[in-house]
Amino acid sequence: MVSIEDYGQYETAWCPGCGNFSILEAVKQGLVDSVIAPHEVLVVSGIGQAAKAPHYLNANVFNGLHGRALPVATGAKLANPDLRIIVESGDGCNYGEGGNHFLAAIRRNIDLTLIVHNNQIYGLTKGQASPTSEEGLITKAQPEGVASLPFNPIAVAVAMQASFVARGFSGKIDHLAGLIQQGLAHEGFALIDVLQPCVSFNKVNTFAWYKKRCYTLSDEYDATDWQTAMQTAVEWGDKIPLGIIYRNQRASFEKSFSVLQRGPLVGQDTDLGELKKILEKFV
Amino acid sequence: MVSIEDYGQYETAWCPGCGNFSILEAVKQGLVDSVIAPHEVLVVSGIGQAAKAPHYLNANVFNGLHGRALPVATGAKLANPDLRIIVESGDGCNYGEGGNHFLAAIRRNIDLTLIVHNNQIYGLTKGQASPTSEEGLITKAQPEGVASLPFNPIAVAVAMQASFVARGFSGKIDHLAGLIQQGLAHEGFALIDVLQPCVSFNKVNTFAWYKKRCYTLSDEYDATDWQTAMQTAVEWGDKIPLGIIYRNQRASFEKSFSVLQRGPLVGQDTDLGELKKILEKFV
Amino acid sequence: MEKNDVTLLIGGEAGQGLVTLGQLLAKILVHAGYSILVTQSYQSRIRGGHNTFAIRVSTEAVVAPRESVDLLIAMNEETVTLHEAEVADGGLIVADEAHGTDTDGCLQVPYQQLAETRLANVVALGVVSVLLGLDQALVARTLNDFFGKKDHEMAEKNRQILTTALDWCGQQPVTFEKLPPVAKPIQRMLMNGNEAIAMGALSAGVKFCSFYPMTPATSIALNLTAQAGRMGLVVEQAEDEIAAINMAIGASFAGVPSIVPTSGGGFALMTEGVSLAGMTETPVLIVVAQRPGPATGLPTRTEQADLELVLYAGHGEFPRAIYSPGTVEECFWLARKSVDVAAKFQSPVFLLTDQFLADSSRAVTPFDIDNLEPIDPGIATDASSLPYNRYAITPSGVSPRLLPGMSKHLVVADGDEHLVDGHLTEDLKVRNLMVEKRLRKEQGIMAEVVPPEFQGDESPDLLLVTWGSSKGSVMEAAAKLRNDSTRVGILHFSQVWPLVPDQFLGYLESAGEVVCVEGNVYGQLARLIRRETGFGVHRRVLRYDGLPITPEYVLRELGRA
Amino acid sequence: MEKNDVTLLIGGEAGQGLVTLGQLLAKILVHAGYSILVTQSYQSRIRGGHNTFAIRVSTEAVVAPRESVDLLIAMNEETVTLHEAEVADGGLIVADEAHGTDTDGCLQVPYQQLAETRLANVVALGVVSVLLGLDQALVARTLNDFFGKKDHEMAEKNRQILTTALDWCGQQPVTFEKLPPVAKPIQRMLMNGNEAIAMGALSAGVKFCSFYPMTPATSIALNLTAQAGRMGLVVEQAEDEIAAINMAIGASFAGVPSIVPTSGGGFALMTEGVSLAGMTETPVLIVVAQRPGPATGLPTRTEQADLELVLYAGHGEFPRAIYSPGTVEECFWLARKSVDVAAKFQSPVFLLTDQFLADSSRAVTPFDIDNLEPIDPGIATDASSLPYNRYAITPSGVSPRLLPGMSKHLVVADGDEHLVDGHLTEDLKVRNLMVEKRLRKEQGIMAEVVPPEFQGDESPDLLLVTWGSSKGSVMEAAAKLRNDSTRVGILHFSQVWPLVPDQFLGYLESAGEVVCVEGNVYGQLARLIRRETGFGVHRRVLRYDGLPITPEYVLRELGRA
């Protein structure tokens, strides 16, 4: 049995009232509900306030570069498919600096769970617009207001036929824990975009703002229907849907490598006899 | 008047039978039909076979790095919005190495026309899979077949509400020239994904393959209806739609900078008197 | 009794308004005619943690931070524990009665009683100004200017709290040596390194800035953004650093002087773009605000370890210039010069600063804007030869530059090896001509090098060599050593590439012992000097713990503390 | 009469099958027991243009390319025009009767008459083998092996064409000196630099390769891919170079030795990742196959200009090792050693090759796989101290390494400055301990440095210093000079970082004139040597036109041709 205590309790560097605390709790709960022990999971993150989360979790951790958590996680998963991998980082990290890796991870359908702490702002660098910031948002760096359309990760993921696309809200810990548990259970790439208030820098998308708009999809909702999913994916504004928005069945990326059928690369030793045969071909 | 001759005729480094030749012709035609003179247009490209195109065009040219044509073009457009800008490069350049810039260009809706020579392969580096290569395609680099889902640039662009999304085929030069002319006329970011046979490395998506599948959207087709567009965007396989798949009205990015209302930055001189006032604030 | 060299250190959590307090005090002191130097130390978090804002103040010029503290303003208990030891004899701790140590070295302030918690910093302002003997009218006016515009009610409340604080403190039986008043305060600006870089760039006609946020470089972009409307500037936050450098290259190619501020990790991502600027001969100014690496390292601290990174950034070989300002004034003038040199030689140019200098506000004599020499954007108005050849071979290596769309002439730039007309070539003879053309520009850059600044005694027993932001601390350390009757010289490099040995080798060879003082672990300038001159410095004083080099640190390392 | 040092050059358009012809000839020559060296020159295009495939062959060891051509096999007219001048006395041009110059220095082949156009290269094969006097049975067998498996009909057709060609040529009245036969051919492999790097990496247990295609590095990844199934390897084409390096770091962190092949521009994008490997202490082997820059430069040519790029890649300071093989054999052994050193010191390690060496097939004595020393992956089986500290402070700077998920112990790696347990810290005392711990690993790396190889006369009049792929040409130039009774030595660096002066300074100081021979414009090794030793080489022989350094080039530059 795995208990929530196994994942520890740590002092954080987050602001009081930050949505990150609830996400951290949900992650722990999701892991416990999945009966995954700390030494079985690797949590990879980038750089940002969200990316500090793994440091507050008693688990294997790789805290890498801003925007580059997904490639690190992909390499680790290919080296050792037995590792259960969670990638946890911010909206800037995943949709900004790391945008190209986000697209690639969806295309690969690599088996890991991406939890994006989406506060629609660059927190750690003190409040510049992030790719998900609302149009018109005014910051020190965007005094005339954000002019770019906000990036809708859900819409892009569904359009790309990602195999598991969900949205959670830090204000609904149990629901979020459920999504994380299902994401971990999903074979393939699981995107969980989590709406998270940043009390210090995002004065528009506050806890109340989200609370007022977020609703959870009904049990009738058919997440396997792409058209419905696409419609739901672009829902934003007065009503913001939470839950699994789209899912499909597709072999996860690691499965495509025949060598991995023999088990993880790590631990496999080098067959010098085989190499000798290969070298004979050069003669 | 501008004539096709103004854009010159050059020897190319392309393979005989390559789709690039037709695209080059269509670009010239599109420019001529738009009555844009060579000195009024800047053609920016990255690196690849497609990216050589600007060298075969009598125009202003910036041939930059693999994957980085869009940022260069964005900077040039912001410096001088009077420049008419075309970005021409390959599928690897724009959807692979440059994927993050592709997303950003759509979000900004910067006023330029992106023409992607999409041969579904890395040509210049001798035939590795590109982001748009079909699942299962076998290459020296993917001997077990491509395992990732192909990137559908049209679907992603429509999902992101890009303001002009079109698909052309190098086998239909006039139709393509028309798209390019409309793309140039469009105020904002215009994506024109062009299906292009690579006779040397893509033995699957051949001219015949495309010819058999491509059809042009009827005049009844309503490109302003997002839902229809989204449906059309994912059409691929037996039937591949050509034409303007989606378009909407949205202010182009440059317009969001109040300073640019006063005209292009280039040529504006420095107001040291104003700077003096600014410095007084430090006293 | 008075004391003319006071260091006050404000300590507390992020979010307690200690930076506001510090900035207010700094402004007041500069208005009152004092020379000041601010050192900020903060953590990579938004709330909590432990941050400090130190101000060293004197009627004499202040060039460096000092480690010992005369006035410790503790906004929380932790500050007392962490910094008690640094308090000098005759120093005073100002703390909340709840936190203070109950000795006469400590003034216990009843904050709760004097103001609501979030305005404690206004109380502290009052207390400090009394202790330093500052003009209370000036204090009130500065406080009012700060909030006045934004919020009148707020301003009023602040005024009241200030008065209460002043009264309360006036009645306290504390003996703290006041600052000697400045008879005729001369007007000076309160400016930090990043503000000066932004202003210098503006003065040089920079009209485009693309950046991706990164501490400690972000404030350069923000300072430019704040003036975008007035100075006719476009500042764009890019999707990543690769986009930032490529956008700047695009804007510059189109004819607009461009700047890209970043820090080590972001710069690493730009190095391919640097190579593109070198190959396409596109001017661009890249400011690298250093912080301790590798990787994310200590993102809010200071270091001088990216000299080599910048010197060799980008694949292939092409000329460049690297500046390393030692003061806020140099930040302004060298940012300006960087833009000039980038344009003249159509090359990437680099400005190396660091967190310490970036955040160090100082009293700065206003720049003489009226008499600035105009900067030549280096753009020809028409083609010298037709058809126009962007890369015409010239003796200087610099080709006449036209802009796309600004004339009938076509401008072609290429990152492949190219012909004079800009189109790509695989002709290996042309290759050689182009490599040599690009390299010839180095001669021109050499001719413009800012010589290292020598101060002190000719052929000294001890020569302290340094670069960038360590200048002031080395100067002060040298002065101290001179008092103990050692003949000391200092040599400061405000340009670290190219090096022109004739400008400094004599100093090195005529000195007894040569010590290089740098904020890195390898002694990067020291080994560069050896590479360029063969001269090996005798000793290195290095610091790499994330803190700025101080005079005391230099003396300790020299065993002369 | 016989000639024992023949250079044949096949020239034509991309797509004419000249590489196939060249490879067939190379294979035949090696089977026949000759020593060969291939030099390939091609353009950045898929069809057309002008490409060449040169083979230098002899019964003696061939170590370098030669400029003059004995047998020019022109697959098109352009080749005749471009290379006629290079043909040596007694040399012969083999051309289509339509193209050939009508002199007795030219054998005119009626290609049209002997075979359909696309099989002209088979005709050429026949002609050349007759001219060189090769065993016709061996020629037929090799040709058959090449096509046989794929396509029998094709093989049959080829056989016929070959026979016709052999017959036709036998009847021609040409006098071309044949190669002396090799009595007892010893078995050798035909292998190029990139193949050897791939095999060396496999022999060292590399099991993960992430890459983004880039000439001339791509073939390393393709060679690994071809063996992935048999050697239990995952090779993944990444979305970009940044992903490639970060994937490799992830795989290595999880416990699998990883390699990342790239070239200058792609490597520039990886430098932030290099810094991450340095900070997280993750082993990774990065192969940089050099080509001329800056930017895209000459993408299919060769250069040695990325030494400095690699030496300073990545922000912040951390140790590294850089190898620069001079031969195909060294490619194998140093790729192997790189993996070992990366694992031992948990650091990024670099292998510098270039287009010339990458594509240069040579006759290589088979490697003794049976007696390879096993490589220690450097992974502890259990935590030495509990709780496990990934970054435990040790005298060597190397901390015992566990793998995530392979035991109950938790493994925490961080790119921020960190505590021994891997979690981030802003404690500045810990910072110093960690910087120093990482730096101590340099001592271990030093102890493993491959000393530069000295050949020739002790305290020579002339010492030629070089590195990487220029080795053979410098050796041959030295030999030639020695014949003119100069005392000559050569010093080749197959590891360019770290440098251990004790290993080579003596050679430099005891030589009359020291000349550094490098394929770049700055003399990068020369200035690095000066930085590390203070010794300034007297002269530099540099090449930067995209072609490999040849013995003739060195002699010309030395004025001794």
Ligand SMILES: Cc1ncc(C[n+]2csc(CCOP(=O)(O)OP(=O)(O)O)c2C)c(N)n1
């Ligand atoms: C290459 C690089 N560029 C920039 C930075 C500076 N940086 C650190 S965190 C961050 C953005 C954080 O935003 P987000 O990912 O949304 O995380 P949050 O702090 O909002 O949780 C940036 C730009 C960096 N560390 N590395």
Ligand SMILES: Cc1ncc(C[n+]2csc(CCOP(=O)(O)OP(=O)(O)O)c2C)c(N)n1
């Ligand atoms: C940073 C960098 N990485 C890799 C390369 C090598 N490279 C040149 S072109 C190319 C791919 C070309 O594919 P695409 O963009 O589809 O153009 P195509 O040749 O198919 O027209 C690659 C990987 C490069 N030049 N620069």
Ligand code: SF4
């Ligand atoms: S800055 Fe925002 S995101 Fe970061 S910890 Fe504070 S509240 Fe949370």
Ligand code: SF4
């Ligand atoms: S390789 Fe393919 S894309 Fe490139 S020129 Fe040849 S046919 Fe066209």
Ligand SMILES: [Mg+2]
């Ligand atoms: Mg965020």
Ligand SMILES: [Mg+2]
């Ligand atoms: Mg392509």
